[in-house]
Amino acid sequence: MSLTNFNSEQEIRVGYIEEVIKKYLPNAEGHQEIIFKAMNYSILAGGKRLRPMLMLETYKLFDGKDITCIEPFMAAIEMIHTYSLVHDDLPAMDNDEFRRGRKTTHVVFGEAFGILAGDALLNYAFETALTATTKMGDKELKNAVKALEILSKKAGVYGMIGGQVIDIIGVKAIDSTDIKQVSGNIDKINVDINDDIDKLALDRLNSIYKLKTSALIEASMMIGAIMAGASETEILVIEQMASNIGLAFQIQDDILDVTSTTEVLGKTVLSDERNEKVTYVTIMGIEHAKNQVNNLSQKGLGGFEQLNRKNDFLNELIIKLITREK
C-alpha cells in the first residue's frame, strides 16, 4: 500500500468513525441539556480516532461482516478514551487549559461539569456498548458479553485507571500525613522509590505505559477480534500484539519529545525534561529506547504471521504509529 493510498484510506475511515460517534451520542434534550453539550464538546474535538480504527480493522482482519454490532463498541471505546482525557485535564489532575488547540471541557463548562461530563461519558460508553446486544442471537450475545468484560477490565483499576494512578503517584508526591489521618483499615502507603531509580523507575514506567496506554489498545483490538468470532488462541495473540504496539507507541512519544522539532510535533519539545519526567530516554538513553521501539514493533507485527491473516491497512497503520515523527 502506497503512502498516498494509505493517507486517503485513513481519511475515509476517520470520516466514517466520526459519523459512528455522532450516531451514538445522546440526545440534547431535557433539563440536563448542558451535560449533552459538554459530552459533545469533549468527544467531537477531533483526534486520530485510533482506538475505534484499530477495533474496526481487527474486526475486518477476522472477516467480521455485521458492522452494526461493532459500531456501538467503536463509539464506546472513544467515549472511554475521551472521558479519561477530560478528567486528566482537571485542575486537580494535570490542570491543562488547552487540548488540540481548544479550551478543555472544564475551562468551557466549569469544573463541576468537567467532572460530570467525564462520569457521563464513562457511563454512556457502557450504555452504548450494550445497545450492540439488541436482537442478538445466543452466540453473538455471548461474544458481546465477553467484549463488555474486556472493555470494563481494560478501562478499570487493572487497566487504564491503574495507569493514571501510577502516573499521579510518579508526578506528585503524596503527602503521607494525609494518609495517616485515616483510621483503621488503611495502611501507610509506600510511594518512595527513589533509592534505586533505574530498575524501579523502569518497572514503574512499564506499568504506567502498559496500563495507561496499552490497556485500551488491547481492548480495542481484542473486542474487534471477539465480535468477529475469533478463537481464544487468536484473541490471546491479538492481546499480545496490542500490548507491544501500545508500548512501542509510548516509547516513540518519549523519543519524539527529545528529537522532534516544535514545529513538527505541534507541542513544545523537551517538555518531559523540563517537567523532570522519567521517560525511556532518561532511563536508558535515546539509542536503547529506539532499539526497544524496533523490537516491540517487530514483535507486534509478527502477530499477523502467527495468525496467518492479513489486513494491509492495519499493517500500515501500526507501522505508521510506531515510526511516526509527530
Next chain:
Amino acid sequence: MSLTNFNSEQEIRVGYIEEVIKKYLPNAEGHQEIIFKAMNYSILAGGKRLRPMLMLETYKLFDGKDITCIEPFMAAIEMIHTYSLVHDDLPAMDNDEFRRGRKTTHVVFGEAFGILAGDALLNYAFETALTATTKMGDKELKNAVKALEILSKKAGVYGMIGGQVIDIIGVKAIDSTDIKQVSGNIDKINVDINDDIDKLALDRLNSIYKLKTSALIEASMMIGAIMAGASETEILVIEQMASNIGLAFQIQDDILDVTSTTEVLGKTVLSDERNEKVTYVTIMGIEHAKNQVNNLSQKGLGGFEQLNRKNDFLNELIIKLITREK
C-alpha cells in the same frame, strides 16, 4: 412483622450485604494500591445499604433462588451509589469535608484520588456486574444483559447523572460568558427559570428527585425482578413502585429538614432554608408536602396487590423509609 423483628431482620441483612460488598471489592495489589485503598475507604463507610437491600428483597419477591447471580449486581449498585457521593463531595461540586462523621475521600486521599476513586468505582461496578454472567445459560444471560442495560441507563445522563446536573444548575448559577466562549455547535444555555418559580420550580424539583434519587432505586428493584425472571409487565409495575417510593423518600427528606430536631436527624435542621434551597416544603408548604408523601407511598405499596405477591420485610422496609423520622 413487629418493629423489633423488623429491626433485627434488617440488621442481619445489612451484615450480609456488607459481606457481599467486601467479597466483590478489588484486590489491594500492585503499584496502583492507593486506588484500592481509596475505593475501600469510600464504600466501606457504612450506610443503610438501601439499594442492594431493595434489590435483594425484590429478587426474593419474585422467588429468585440463585443468590450468586444477584450478589454481583448488589455490590455494583452500591459502588455506583458510592461513586456518586465521592464525586458529589468534591470541592468543585458540593465541597463537603465530612460524610457520616468521617472525612470524605478527597480530604483523606487528595482531590486527584477523589476523582479517580469515583471513576474507578463506576467502572468497577460494571466489571463486577459482568462477573454475574460467568457460566450462565442462555436465558439467564439474556436477563443479565437486560439488567446491565437498566443499570447503565438509570445511572447515566437519563438517570442519576442527569439529576446531579439539574441539581448543580439549580444550586449554582452558570456563568453564561463561559458558555459563549465555545464556538460552533454549543448553543446558549437557558437556565433562567426564576420568572415563574412555582410551576417551573416544581417541575425542575421533580426532575431532580426522579432522576437523582428514584432512578437508582428503580434500577435496584428492576434488576432484582429481572434477575428473578419477572415478566415485562411485572418489571413495569416494579419500576412505577420504585419511582413513587423514591419520590416519597425525597419529599420526606424535605419535611424532616423542617420538622425534625438536630438530635434526631444527626445533621443540622433547617439547612435547606439557610441554603435557600427550593424544596417541596418551600414550594407547597408542609401540609401539602405531607399529603404528597402519603399519596406516593400508597401508590408505591399498591404495587404488591397489583403483582399479587408479598414480601413482609420489603413491605415494612418501604413503610419505614417513607415514614422515617431521620
